Amino acid sequence: MKDYSIFDVIGPVMVGPSSSHTAGAVKLAKTAMELSEKGFYKVIFYLHGSFAKTYKGHGTDKALVAGVLGFEPSDERVKHSLDIAKSNNLTIEFKEIEFEYAHPNTAKIEFHYLNSPSFFVIGSSIGGGNVVITNINGDDVEFTGQYPTILLKYIDKKGMISQISTILSNNEINIASMKVTRSNNLATFVCETDNLITDSAKEEILKIKDIEIAKFINPVRS
Amino acid sequence: MYNKAFDVIKLCEQENKKISEIAILKEAKMRNLTEKDVIDEMKSVLEIMKKSATSGLESPIISHSKITGGNAVKINNYLNSNKSLSGDLINKAMAMAVSTSEVNASMGVICAAPTAGASGILPSSILNAKEKLGSSDEDLVNALFTAAVIGELATKNATVSGAEGGCQAECGVAASMSAAAIVEMAGGSPIDSFNAASFALINVMGLICDPVAGLVEYPCFLRNASGVVNAFVSADLALAGVQSLIPFDEVLEAMYKVGKSLPETLRETALGGIATTPAAKEIARRFYNGTTE
CATH class of the missing domain: 3.30.1330.90 (D-3-phosphoglycerate dehydrogenase; domain 3)
Structure with missing residues (x-):
């Protein structure tokens, strides 16, 4: 329950x-x-x-x-x-x-x-x-904004998810849910985390090659 | 830690604690905070409740839709005329419940308890019990934790949504939460609190949600007024020693089943009850044509 x-x-x-x-x-x-x-x-x-x-x-x-x-x-x-x-x-x-x-x-x-x-x-x-x-x-996604959320768009290729998840884990950010969809050669990556997304994690993610769009949302308090 | 009233009563007995104390411990543990953090958070909720329960008493608050408003002032003035049939406490309690309802309908700041539509009942219950009992702010904060446990059990085991369970799930649960809270303020036992919570829900079992023009206004503010009276009546019954024949967990389950068996027209759709009377339809027509005065 x-x-x-x-x-x-x-x-x-x-x-x-x-x-x-x-x-x-x-x-x-x-x-x-x-x-x-x-x-x-x-x-x-x-x-x-x-x-x-x-x-x-x-x-x-x-x-x-x-x-x-x-x-x-x-x-x-x-x-x-x-x-x-x-x-x-x-x-x-x-x-x-x-x-x-x-x-x-x-x-x-x-x-x-x-x-x-x-x-x-x-x-x-x-x-x-x-x-x-x-x-x-135009990209279908599904997240609630209740958790810190990372939204990325990147050119799809091997090893992207492992790079991102390594950065998160090194910054002690636990992944609550993750979904990746693709259209043409672009992947849309949405990941909800248990911990707030720190500035150092953001900086490291932004350094990954071929990321075209990156958004980091910390939750609206209500 | 607990999913049923049965678990809460057992915890209270084992650890010789009040319902509020169990709630504070649970919240602190769940969110990895200190008890003081959790209590401070509730203190800020109490301040918002005090403000919403009193700001409509002196000058009229008109709703965002302009359909209703100014009734808390009327009830408060009537109270001051000393002509009230039901007495000072009941009248003041109604005025303060309606004040919060009016703040809500005017897009002012309220604390949902358990919902925005039923938000007038709990603040008015504890503030008027305080007047009678001479309680401290600390007692009020504790009472809010006790109320929250009842609301949490209703959320887990039934529903607090009018669209799902009708008004019994909103104003009924709010009265149930309030009854348990003021019983604890008056020195009742955890079992007395759950008896009061049961009575409040039983008293309005089957109450439908039929908002005029689909807005959180009418009959919502009336049911906030009757809801706070329900809380005081239920609390007094329990404190007098009246026992609930049906345990609270079973009352909740019954309320949930009744809610689910209500036709959709009677669950916040404005397709039944007083919402479809000729007078209500005329109010809705004028409102949606933009001709409400």
């Missing part, structure tokens, strides 16, 4: 009114923001299912914008995020979308840049403030 922390029951401390439509939405958008490059001038939120239908009443719109601004689910500024985005010259758009076979609380979050192509993340708020990221810029 899964063991719960006392603070999974008395918690999260969050801005209301709904753990899945508000707290989870902040966390989803914040995780997406951490995966994106900085310097976006516009974010488009494509809302599916219950998110699309009830986002106004539950403040899901404010929650999502708060997340891309980097706020936590317990931040009182969540309520004022639309105004804060405006004063930061961040353009925000909301659109409805229908995804096939998606969880009812799903959003596609698309970041736009002046001098580089746009980038998107798809994920769902699955209840109790928990989220799952399911797609990053």
Whole structure:
């Protein structure tokens, strides 16, 4: 039987009114923001299912914008995020979308840049403030952001995984789960760890030849 | 360390400890922290609860949707008029439960206990028990640990999600957690706490979740008000010596089975109960057309 922390029951401390439509939405958008490059001038939120239908009443719109601004689910500024985005010259758009076979609380979050192509993340708020990221810029993935997460894209070749896992083990970082998918000759590597990803581990991973994209996410507290 | 109320009672007896003490030890061990770390974390939760339970009493808080609000002030003013039928403690408890519900509905900061929709019940229960008993903040922090054990057992063995189990799983479990907590504050035994927890759940077994316009507002704040009363009634029954014929573990299992057998229309979908009355449909229509005042 899964063991719960006392603070999974008395918690999260969050801005209301709904753990899945508000707290989870902040966390989803914040995780997406951490995966994106900085310097976006516009974010488009494509809302599916219950998110699309009830986002106004539950403040899901404010929650999502708060997340891309980097706020936590317990931040009182969540309520004022639309105004804060405006004063930061961040353009925000909301659109409805229908995804096939998606969880009812799903959003596609698309970041736009002046001098580089746009980038998107798809994920769902699955209840109790928990989220799952399911797609990053067209690559299917699956991770929750509850654990420290490493996301890499590299030219597929022998020995990559062993190099990465050696670095993690040398830095005393334990792997909780790992998934690798491939399209053409590019591999997408997603790994959740039990321990926070240290700067020295990041530096060593970045030195591996042929890694094209590397993202390190330490969990959103909620 | 424990998965059932049976295990918790056995641990309390073997080690001659309160439910809260068992919870603090478990949490510290599980997360490799000191007992002081865990207690300090709960102190910060208590401060958030105090704020949400009182901030709606003096000036009206209106919900994000603008559909509900300002009721905590009304209940508090009514209390001050000395006309209350059910008495000071009950009225104050209702006002404070509704205050947290209103903070939640206005996108203010609350602590889910066990959920956001039911978050008014536990803060109000312990704060009003404190007034009556003259308890310290330390007692309140301990009471929150006791409440958490009940909530944890419900999460492990049943559900605390309205979408899965109806309102009995949210406000019912919140009242159950609160009843056990205030029994411990009043000096009751662990068995008294579990008796109270059983009564609170039995009292609302089958309660559906039927939010108007699908929003966490109405009847949620009413059920937070009745939930805190349920907690006090259940605690008093147990402290008076009334015994639960059914052990808490079996009550939880029954609640879970009832939840699963509720039709989906009565589990947070806004497709049944008061959510589909003509008045509720009109409120929803105006809200989604953007014409709510």
